Amino acid sequence: MLSKNTVKFIKTLHQKKYRNLEQKFFLEGEKSVLEVMDSDFKIELLLATDQFMESNEETMQSYRGELLNVTQKQLESVGQFQSNDSALAVVCMKPNHYFDQPQDELVIALDDVRDPGNLGTIIRIADWYGIKHLLFSEQTAEFYNPKVIQASMGSFTRVKFYYGDLAKVFAQWECPVYGAYLDGENIHQLDQVNPGILLMGNESKGISEELAPMVTNKLTIPGSGNAESLNVAIATAILCDNFSRLGV
Template sequence: MLSKRLIKYFKSLQLKKYRHQERKFIVEGAKGVSEVLASDLAIDFLLTTKVYAELLPTDQLSKVKEVIEVTESELKAVGTFQTNSAALAVVSMEEKHDFLLPNDRLVLALDDVRDPGNLGTIIRIADWYGIDTIICSLESADFYNPKVINASMGSFTRIKVYYKDLKEVFTATELPVYGALLSGENIYKSQLTNIGILLMGNESQGINSDLEQYISHSLHIPRRGGAESLNVAIATAVILDNFFR
């Protein structure tokens, strides 16, 4: 049985303040936990049901500092899932790396993407298309938010996410900057290269007007129906698909 102290500690990691204070975050569910166990990330605690633990390779379990067998109700009590029959891991954040903008491939830049579910889905989409670097504005959702981690479906283990002043990033680079704008060129008629930065904007406001001056190639997904707008994660997937055709 989990102690009250540990329950309080695990639940505190749902809050950004304590995550960054402790330099720890939580990963829930069979998919996410399996991905993190297979990664190089350090795992402090693994709360696991007996059934799930029996499915794990011994070498993966051995890398965990402390394994605690729990019930499904205990997993629900300390996590964010309504149901969890597998596991929850407490993982150490990676050491902060110096930011170096890749100049030989396409990277994503996100301006004020605040919805954790959208950020997590974009991370998963980036992973699908082989993009390994995402630059977020300082106002964007926290990478370690449980909703981001859950929505990424394990892709968070393979993507580097940096939080930067995007103006400074764009000012310091000569790479082409592609931006999703309603006034942009029809993406299906655009000449696209796989080297540069793709900038996606806020869920409701789009790209900040202060950043438009740095866009060298504006892109637009033409509308054929009556929907007012596209979800930013869906728009990201559509645009990336055209980059890699």
């Protein structure tokens, strides 16, 4: 049975403050829940409808955590989705771990990307292109924000990330730092790139003054129209696609 206390607890996880306090977050919808069940994240509590349990019998059989059988109405009352007839999971956060410079891999670094939808979309793009490591400045949106988790479409389970001082990390790592600018080298004319860091800036301010001097390669996405700029997730995708074409 879904107790009042459990309802109250899950509702507190809608707020960042309580997520941090509890070191737990929640996610909802069949796809995200199945992805997290198939990952190394620890699930604290699973709320699932009859329908979810029936259509995912095998997955449910190997699930060992706490389970509450709930109705669609109950799910919708605790989550953020307007409509959810499947499941919601309360999951333990992973600690913020620094990682060493990966060899022969592109790493995406985000300099104050604030919009949770953009962050989630960038995580999904990273996962599409097989990029496993992400660096986030302290002011970048929170990885465990429900909108980030939702936009990542399960890809959040497959990336490693570290929140910290990007300038310090860049100073320690010996590799090129690629940054998107309006006056850089045309990415369609690159004939070689090396693994390194792809640095993407804030939605309105771009790459910060502190990090700009650390960019070793300024890149530009050529456009022939009149839009002044591209959304940061869109630009990330186009750059990743151009890197992938060159084997990085």
